[in-house]
Structure formats: C-alpha cells, structure tokens
Amino acid sequence: MHAKTTTSARPNPLLKASTLPFHAPPFDKIKTGDYKPAIEAGMKQQLAEIKVIADQKAAPTFANTIEAMEKSGALLTRASKIFFALTGSNTNDTFQKIEAEESPKLAAHNDAIFMNPKLYARVKTLYDKRASSGLDAESQYLIERYYKFFVRAGAQLNDADQKTLRALNQEESSLTTKFREHVLADTAAAAIVVDTKEELAGLPDSDIAAAADAAKGKKLTG
Structure with a gap:
C-alpha cells in the first residue's frame, strides 16, 4: 500500500515498518507532507481491523478479541508516535497546523473504537x-484493563450521552492543542538573548551548546 504525498511517484515511507535497527524512523526519507496522510490512512486501517473483530460470529476469546485489538492500528501507532514526538520536541508552524487538524480526528477515532457496542x-x-x-x-489483567478503558471511555452511556461525550472529547483535544501552541509561542517570546558566554557561567556545556544552536536557528549569532 502506497500513499501519494509530495510527488505522484514517491511512496510514503511511514506506510511500512522501518527496517532500521529497533525500527528507528527513517527521517532521511520522511517528508513533512507524509505525516497527515499516514495518520489518516492509519485511522482508516484500524477502524477496518476493529470492524472485523467486532462483527465476527465466533464467540469472543482472548485471542480473537483482546490480542486482535492489541495488534490493530500498527500504522496509526507508528505514524502518530513519530509525529507527536516531533511536535513535542522540534515543532514548527506546519507541524502545528497538522496537529490542530488531526487531534480532533484522533479523538473521534478513539471514541469510535471504545464506544463500539x-x-x-x-x-x-x-x-x-x-x-x-x-x-x-x-491475560486476565489485560482483560480488566480493556474493560476499564471501555467503561471510562463511555461504552455504557446511552446514545445521547455518548454524542455529548464525543463532542466534548473533540473540543478538549482542540483546546489542548491550542494551549500547547500558546505555551510554545510564549516560551519562544520569553527567550533571553546574551552577548557573551560569561553571562552563562554555571550552566553545563551541553546546555550552552543547545542554547547556541537555538540562537542560530533564530539567526542570532555571537
């Protein structure tokens, strides 16, 4: 399965598991435009997997229900973990825009699974x-955990209350994303610019080097 991203012929590297040691992401091949289609393809794929689990006629067993759920969503997990690791450590305006668009969708996706009757x-x-x-x-503990996940996610609520909860979850997701964006913006705006290394006396060399790199990123040199 290949997703078209920046060019019509280029496959999306997030759509397949990495062959690097420890499945490390191939950042040299991943483009910013790869994340959104990979996340959305992952949601679609997992919902299809969940539908197979939920609709099967066979009586529920640990293997065909719990283990099957554990194995579902591999693509979504892979793409979203890489994306959110970057937005939390090395974000930019494009990443923030993607996060603002995808976070409510991910909240709705989670509800679609845990409110599936x-x-x-x-x-x-x-x-x-x-x-x-x-x-x-x-295994019994894992069953208990999943049961609690479903209950806490609203599986026992009536349709009207589930609808309300879905809306609240999406709103919370959007507001949380906006809050993080404001914190990042305020942190960046509150940066202190110094002219000499002596003013940083007492800081570890690693922190000074990191600050210097951040300054270069803002075209501040000294």
Missing part, C-alpha cells in the same frame, strides 16, 4: 468470565 460486548463477556477462563494472571 459490539466490541464492548465482546470485551464484557471476557471480563465477566475471566475468573473461570483458565487464563494466566497477565
């Missing part, structure tokens, strides 16, 4: 029978 019913069946299931302690 068929999926919740399967998890609850396993939860109710966990003590007599013969599963090991770790």
Whole structure:
C-alpha cells in the first residue's frame, strides 16, 4: 500500500515498518507532507481491523478479541508516535497546523473504537468470565484493563450521552492543542538573548551548546 504525498511517484515511507535497527524512523526519507496522510490512512486501517473483530460470529476469546485489538492500528501507532514526538520536541508552524487538524480526528477515532457496542460486548463477556477462563494472571489483567478503558471511555452511556461525550472529547483535544501552541509561542517570546558566554557561567556545556544552536536557528549569532 502506497500513499501519494509530495510527488505522484514517491511512496510514503511511514506506510511500512522501518527496517532500521529497533525500527528507528527513517527521517532521511520522511517528508513533512507524509505525516497527515499516514495518520489518516492509519485511522482508516484500524477502524477496518476493529470492524472485523467486532462483527465476527465466533464467540469472543482472548485471542480473537483482546490480542486482535492489541495488534490493530500498527500504522496509526507508528505514524502518530513519530509525529507527536516531533511536535513535542522540534515543532514548527506546519507541524502545528497538522496537529490542530488531526487531534480532533484522533479523538473521534478513539471514541469510535471504545464506544463500539459490539466490541464492548465482546470485551464484557471476557471480563465477566475471566475468573473461570483458565487464563494466566497477565491475560486476565489485560482483560480488566480493556474493560476499564471501555467503561471510562463511555461504552455504557446511552446514545445521547455518548454524542455529548464525543463532542466534548473533540473540543478538549482542540483546546489542548491550542494551549500547547500558546505555551510554545510564549516560551519562544520569553527567550533571553546574551552577548557573551560569561553571562552563562554555571550552566553545563551541553546546555550552552543547545542554547547556541537555538540562537542560530533564530539567526542570532555571537
């Protein structure tokens, strides 16, 4: 599966697992325009995977429900973790725009999974029978965790309350993103410019080097 990003012939490197050691992201190949289509493709893919799990006729088991959910969303997890790691450490206006667009969609995506009544019913069946299931302690604990995730996410609410919660979750996601943007902007605006290294006496060399790099990024040299 290939997504078209900056050019019609170029495949999106985020759509496949990295072959680098420890699956490190191939940043030399990833372009800024790759993140949004990869995240959206990941949401679409995971919802399709969840639908298969929720709609299956087979009785719920740990393997066909809990393990299957654990394995779902590989693309979304990969793309979103890389993206949000960057927005939290090395963001820019383009990243912030993508985050503002995708965060409410990700909140809605999460709600679509944890408010899925068929999926919740399967998890609850396993939860109710966990003590007599013969599963090991770790597996029973994972069932309990998933059950709590669903309950806390609103799986037991009626349709009207779920609709309200979905709207609140999307609003919270948008406001959280805006808050982070304001904090970053204020932090950048509050930077102190010094003219000599002596004014930084007492700071570790690593901090001074990092500050110098940040200054160069703002075209401040000295």
